[in-house]
Amino acid sequence: MRNDLNIPFLAAVIFLALLTGCSNRPALEEMNPDQAFQYLKGIYNQGDYLNAANGFDFFTLNYSGSSLVDSAQFMLGQAHIKLKEYLLAANAFEELTRRFPRSPLVPDAMYMIGVCYWKLSPKYPLDQEYTDRALDALQAFIDYFPDYTERVRDAQELIEACRDKLAHKEYASGLIYFKMKSYQSAVIYFQDLLDTFYDTAWAPLAAYKLGASYAGDEQFENAYEAYRAFISKYPDHPWRSRAESEMKDLSRKIEKTDWNE
Template identity: 35%
Template sequence: MTRIYVKTLTAMLLLLLILAACNKNKIKPSLPAAERMKAAEKMFKDEDYLDAKTEFRIIILNFPGNTVSAKAQYMYAECHFKLKEYIIAAAEYEKLVRVFPNSEYVDDGQFKIALCYYKLSPKYSLDQEYTLKAIEEFQKFLEDYPTSELKSETNKYMRKCREKLAKKYYVTAESYKKLTYYDAAIIYFDYVLDNYYDTEFSQQALMGKADCYFRMGNNEEAVKYYKIFLDKYPKASRANKVKAELDKILKEG
């Protein structure tokens, strides 16, 4: 009898603990917006993003036009961002910018839209739709908030995006060069030179273009671009090799 009683008591205690755990983050439905907001923010601070997301959503739906509405929308987007749900997060930040254009959170929201697309950007060999979208949104942020303290960080992300795009076109050019499709290679090298002149691949593209002309037997164009290379990058690691190649062409010519 005693053994049965102990087992029953133990089971009841376990049930109470489970119920307590389940109700740990429950918020009373009757709480006013400000108090519910405070509770939701605590969940967010405790990194309980799933429950926080639910509560911020309730505030958005149940208290439209309230003084905490804009912040709730921002924090709702933040929850999705923290959960790495970047497509949804971007949409919610966009809603913040659209619905609450005068909110104190709008500038950060616009920055986060761009950052979401940056996070979605895949490696250079894959489709770069998100990379291009990230650049577009970062540029929009700089135009709308030219004096923002996030300007330096924005430029850093834009440079990384541009380097990735430049690499994609440069690698394509090199592939054509290896296949001896020199005309096609030059088209892609030129694309890098024209559109990504401020990246590390600009130097390599110029060298690749000169090499293509040399391999095609077009010494006149090869000499022209080797000279341009040496003028622009006199201290480049390949400068001595280029000088030797140039001297050889000029002597043979």
């Protein structure tokens, strides 16, 4: 009974939405490109991001010959960002780089692609596809536009954040295998972290746990060398004394193994 009573109300809402959308479009079509663009910027600046996004999308399709179409494409991306529609925003900026490769807005668009994917990046235990995309996009931006000083600095900070998150995930995965006593799998994760994310805060922890993983797998010589590498690279780390203690114990085990052989 309650659902039946809601049907007229929903129908009225849909009708009003369609009426509003249709009433705006003819007014936009009657404007020249300059007028339409300024009108849409006004809507955007007033905070009406949904109508601004719809309008800029309409502009890019219907004023494709205008010198302002690349700006409209960029503003479409910005409107989607304001709406927290980051995937749509990334698509809009990517479309700008494809359709208008010579536009002066390409550097900003490439940077914003990375920002959008970073916004979509989830917490470290989850799938990190968008973090990888953000990292690739931001690095591409820096490679293409190394002199774009302010944006490059911001991009580098985001790259560091991406790498830290990816390293965190790698370390957490290695730790899971370590706790499960799947030491060979743990070695793979910790070594990969050291090879790929050597400049993150997770590298010292991975270096220590690499030694512990080798020790757990009874690869005593590899464990000894891993601990020695840890101390050499991170001499002031709080875990140094633990590593030194482990090395003494490993020395005895190595000597015992050699004696038995």
